[in-house]
Every structure is written in structure tokens, then in C-alpha cells.
Amino acid sequence: MSSRHELQTRLERGIASLGLQLPAASVERLLDYQALLARWNATYNLTAVRDPADMVSRHLVDSLAILPYVQGQTLADLGTGPGLPGIPLAIAAPGREILLVDSNGKKVRFLREAIRSLKLEGVRAAQSRVEEVEGQFDCITARAFASLADMLAWGGHLLTNNGTWLAMKGKHPEEELAGVPPGFEVRAIHRLEVPDVGGERHLVVIGRTGHGSGC
Template sequence: MSEREPLRRRLDAGLAALSLSLPDTTVERLLDYVDLLVRWNAAYNLTAVRDPAEMVTRHLVDSLAVLPYAEGARLADLGTGPGLPGIPLALARAYDDVLLVDSNGKKTRFLREALRRLGLREARVAESRVEAVTGEFDCITARAFATLADMLDWGGHLLAPEGRWLALKGRFPQDELDGVPAGFVVEDIHRLDVPGLDAERHVVIIRRRRDAAAAGTVQP
């Protein structure tokens, strides 16, 4: 048995539990990403997760749990760190443009090498603070990045008029809902059941407010 086989089985089980089906070539590229992350992590301390099997659950499966909500052709992942959830999403779904944003130089060096090694030609890296980034994206993801108010204040200008912002949270963020800026509305909040992860996960879906009547309160 190859060293990769247990990781492949864990990833396959996670995808099945999420009712996701990915080509074998995509599964292999996702595991290639884990291999890169393990090697670089030893020197660059990119993630606190050290065990490759835990990386499959906490990084790959956790990221891919939002795949059904990641619509559109242009994706920006803000505060991406080592590429989460941006790289797993870009490997699992065809995008015309993917922008990975992080201000940490050692992480962006890893990101550039990962994109090159994984052949993600449609993806690029911005070593920048979020508020300095320009562009317009159909889907924006942010994982453990900031409060809803702060992330929208800093990066709301990047969301296309009909775009969708996916804020990835742990517990239901009740205390953050009232802080959503006036130009945006929380459209929905979904609990994510991530197989193998003993922790709460939610995705907060935010869109631009079309008019005053679009306001609403999302209840748990």
C-alpha cells in the first residue's frame, strides 16, 4: 500500500459524506496539494495542523464543504493563508479567474509555488492587505479572517453587484449579524456538517443589498 492510499480513502469518504463527486484526477491533485503543504510546513510553519491525515479533514474536506455555494466564474479568497479554501475550490471547480490574497510573504511564496506545481494557470496571488486589492468577483470566500463587519468594510468593494460572499465561521455568528454594513444583507446561513471534524461550522451567505426592502434578520 502506498503512503498516499490512506489519505485517498479519507478524502473519498469525506467527499461521499458531503455528496460530492470529483474526478480521480482532481482527487490526486488535491492530495498533491497536501504533499506540498506538508513539505513547506516543516520550514515555513504555514499551518498548525501537522498530520497529513488531519490536513485532509481540516483543510481539504472542510474547504470543499462550501463547494455547492461557490457560484460564478471569478473567485477571490481573502486572508487565504496557505490557500484555504481557495486552492481546494479552484482544483474542484473550473473558474475563469481565482485570486488568492494574503499579506504574509512566506505564505504567498508557498502559494505561488503551489499554483505552479498544481498547474492552476487561472489562479494568481496578491501579497497585499485586502483593502488595497482591486477587481470584481462573483464569489468571495473568507475563512476565519475577521468579523463580518470588518471583512466587508475591508473587502466589500471586490464583490460584484450580483455576487455572493461566503464567510466561513465556526459557531453561529449571532453577535456579528447586527454589524453587517448597510450596503449588504445576510441572505442565508447554513450549518456545515464536515465529516470527521468535531467542531461547528457555518457558512454565512452575503449579497449586496438591492433596496431597503431587502433587509432581513436571519435566525439560527
């Protein structure tokens, strides 16, 4: 079992590798979130990742890898599970209104406890199917949640006209691109280099057609 010091070293190495500068105390709060997730996971099986060091790399650092592409004042994280990438993004870049959406009751209970215990201002959790969520958001994140076609069909109504949709994928989603529905366009596909995480990672940046670049 890794000590907190070892986890902190791993997290700081990952943040440095990504070239990020985070606010003071962010590392401590990210580790507090990881510790809370590990504690709840022992009972509620919120994530298949069990090893704390793997949680740091595959959950925290992987989530932070998209931080340079996040924009706007409001963000919805769809299919957030135990808060990924929404909670790491909230800790690393505070001041944004963030809605964490998941249909699983025990995951949403965990999210509400994390928001309370970590004092995450401006962050709220909703137990809902994506297609039933209301409102519009400047930025939408979705991590391994569904195909591009499905996630836009279910949640496309949530994106503002000039908003940016950030879909986190493993391998390059070549076969999914043709399924992007009318009214949306793929603006960019970035290959992400996430330290200590095996396999490919890609970020698909989507916007509404006929509007600004958004990133």
C-alpha cells in the same frame, strides 16, 4: 504517519459524505497539494495543523464543503493563508478565475509554488492587504479571516452587484450579524456537516442589498 493510500481513503470518504462529484484526477491533485503544504509547513510554519490526516479533513474537506455555494466566473479568496479554501476549490471546480490574497510573504511564496507545481490555470496569488486589492469578483470566500463587520469593511468593494460572499465560520456567528454594514445583507446561514472535523461549522452567505439571491 498516514500513507497516501490512507489519506486518499479519508479524502474520498469526506467527498462522498458531502455528496460531491469531482472531476477525474481531482483527488490526486488535492493530495499533491496536501503533500506540498506538509513539506513547506515543516520549514515555514504555514498552518498549525501538522498531522496529514487532519490536513485532509480540516483543510481539504472543510474547504470543499462550501463548493455547492460557490458561483460565478471570478472568485477572490481573502486571507487565504496557504490557499484555503481557494486552492481546493480551484482543483475541484476548474475554469474559474481565482485570486488568492494574503499579506504574509512566505504564505504567498508557497501559493505561487503551489500554482506552478499543481498547474492551476486561472489562479494567481497577490501579497496585499485586503483593502488594497482592486477589481470585482462574482464570489468572495473568507475562512476564519475576521469578523463579518471587518471583512466587509475591508473587502466589500470587491463584490460585484449580484455577487455572493461566503464567510466560513465555526459556531453560529449570532453576535456578528448586527455588525453587517449598510449595503449588505445576510441571505442565509448554513450549518455544514464536515466529516472528521470536530466542532460546529457554519457558512454565512452575504450579498448586496437590493440585488438577486445569488445562490
